[in-house]
Amino acid sequence: MFDYNFHWRPVLKTLPDLIQAGLTTLEVASLSMLIGIVLGLCLALMRMNMTGPLKWFAVSWIELARNTPALFQLFFFGFGLGAIGINLTPYTIILTGLSFNCAGYLAENFRGGFQAVPDTQLKAARCLGMNAWQAYTRIVIPQVFRVVYHPITNQMVWAVLMSSLGMLIGFRELSGETQFFASRTFRIFEYFAVTAVLYYIIVKIVLAASRLLAMRLFRY
Amino acid sequence: MQESMSFFTGFGLNDLWFLGEAALKTLWISVLSISIGTLLGTFFGWLLHEGKWVATFTIAPILDVFRSVPLIIQLVLFYNFAPIIGLNFDPFASGVVILTLYTAALVASVARGGIESVPPSMRRASRSLGMSYWQDLFHVVLPIGGRAVFPAWVGVVLGVMKDSALVSVLGYVELLKASQVLITRTQEPLLILAIAGAFYFALSYPISRYAHKFEQRWSK
Numbered sequence: 001m002f003d004y005n006f007h008w009r010p011v012l013k014t015l016p017d018l019i020q021a022g023l024t025t026l027e028v029a030s031l032s033m034l035i036g037i038v039l040g041l042c043l044a045l046m047r048m049n050m051t052g053p054l055k056w057f058a059v060s061w062i063e064l065a066r067n068t069p070a071l072f073q074l075f076f077f078g079f080g081l082g083a084i085g086i087n088l089t090p091y092t093i094i095l096t097g098l099s100f101n102c103a104g105y106l107a108e109n110f111r112g113g114f115q116a117v118p119d120t121q122l123k124a125a126r127c128l129g130m131n132a133w134q135a136y137t138r139i140v141i142p143q144v145f146r147v148v149y150h151p152i153t154n155q156m157v158w159a160v161l162m163s164s165l166g167m168l169i170g171f172r173e174l175s176g177e178t179q180f181f182a183s184r185t186f187r188i189f190e191y192f193a194v195t196a197v198l199y200y201i202i203v204k205i206v207l208a209a210s211r212l213l214a215m216r217l218f219r220y
Numbered sequence: 221m222q223e224s225m226s227f228f229t230g231f232g233l234n235d236l237w238f239l240g241e242a243a244l245k246t247l248w249i250s251v252l253s254i255s256i257g258t259l260l261g262t263f264f265g266w267l268l269h270e271g272k273w274v275a276t277f278t279i280a281p282i283l284d285v286f287r288s289v290p291l292i293i294q295l296v297l298f299y300n301f302a303p304i305i306g307l308n309f310d311p312f313a314s315g316v317v318i319l320t321l322y323t324a325a326l327v328a329s330v331a332r333g334g335i336e337s338v339p340p341s342m343r344r345a346s347r348s349l350g351m352s353y354w355q356d357l358f359h360v361v362l363p364i365g366g367r368a369v370f371p372a373w374v375g376v377v378l379g380v381m382k383d384s385a386l387v388s389v390l391g392y393v394e395l396l397k398a399s400q401v402l403i404t405r406t407q408e409p410l411l412i413l414a415i416a417g418a419f420y421f422a423l424s425y426p427i428s429r430y431a432h433k434f435e436q437r438w439s440k
Contacts, residue, residue: 004304063421063425064417064421066424066428067378067424067428069383069385069386069420070382071385071396072385072413072417075399075400075413076417080410080413082409083409084410161288161289164292164293165292165386175290175293178293189301192296192297192300195293196285196293196294196297199288199289199293200285200288203288203289204288
């Protein structure tokens with residue numbers, strides 16, 4: 001029954017490459033989260049405060065991002081745009097795809113966050129003589145940020161996990177690199193087992209970092 | 221004589237049926253794994269709540285692994301691991317097994333939150349009225365806690381339905397894989413991806429709207 005010989009040596013030999021690829025995964029995930037946070041904030045504000053085409057743009061972005069698989073979105077940015085002559089590199093595909101997806105999910109989180117901050121806060125800030133920009137950036141957004149901090153952390157974990165889809169569009173982040181080595185050595189199980197462990201470690205590092213940052217940010 | 225032969229043929233009505241059938245396959249694998257996974261996850265959630273430290277050191281870390289490793293890695297790993305221990309699973313069965321465990325891991329934390337959302341005083345009151353432990357669990361905790369975490373559960377359901385697209389990696393022809401097949405034949409990525417996206421949207425959007433309505437009715 002159990003006549004499979006495990007060969008861990010080739011995996012260990014390429015471990016530095018895998019860790020390097022793990023850093024690429026982190027890089028892509030963090031970059032797309034940064035873009036996603038900025039875009040998501042804009043989308044949430046557009047959905048709440050605008051009317052007409054701008055609102056519909058935001059609503060359709062959010063609903064499309066939330067109601068179709070991330071892999072579908074990546075295929076769209078890869079093959080779909082390729083068909084009309086826009087050829088993106090795998091790195092750009094995964095970055096745009098993840099940012100698109102994160103922005104949609106984060107926009108809904110931000111909307112919840114904005115609704116959790118009472119209107120009176122904004123009014124009070126305006127009464128104290130702040131202009132709209134100051135009131136938003138100094139009073140409202142810091143409070144929103146506190147509410148959405150935990151969802152943002154979750155989304156960051158999702159971004160790390162979703163970046164594994166890069167494997168299917170030929171991007172060499174952690175999964176892509178693993179597949180590359182696995183198909184070269186045929187040690188599929190061993191390679192993917194090590195990669196699973198690496199992902200687990202990356203996710204734990206992200207969660208720990210977020211907890212440390214929270215302690216630093218929300219001291220009082 | 222024929223001058224040249226084309227391997228590519230246009231998109232026809234038959235292909236729409238093909239995509240529709242594939243959408244049903246997506247639906248089937250999702251329904252199957254979500255229903256088993258929810259039952260299993262609820263049980264795990266109850267164990268997590270009741271088990272105190274025994275559960276904290278046994279099933280909690282295992283469930284955590286399923287949440288911290290990308291689904292695609294889990295699928296590839298299981299698909300290649302099953303033959304090693306002498307199980308011959310086809311892509312569909314492997315997909316169902318992993319999606320079920322993945323759902324169970326996500327539902328477990330939801331279910332635990334649901335049980336914990338019922339105030340202890342209410343449970344004590346039901347026990348004081350002469351209900352047995354199980355009566356209390358099924359007639360008090362289930363309706364009240366279930367209501368509290370229903371939106372979170374719908375989120376899990378929608379997530380798993382979209383993530384079922386990843387089973388295509390193993391070669392199971394569901395909606396996204398079917399669109400890939402058609403793209404290869406017709407060379408019209410934009411059109412076919414748009415149709416596939418519309419199918420996903422049609423599967424996912426009504427559920428999210430319906431859940432939203434429920435939520436509003438219950439929160440009144």
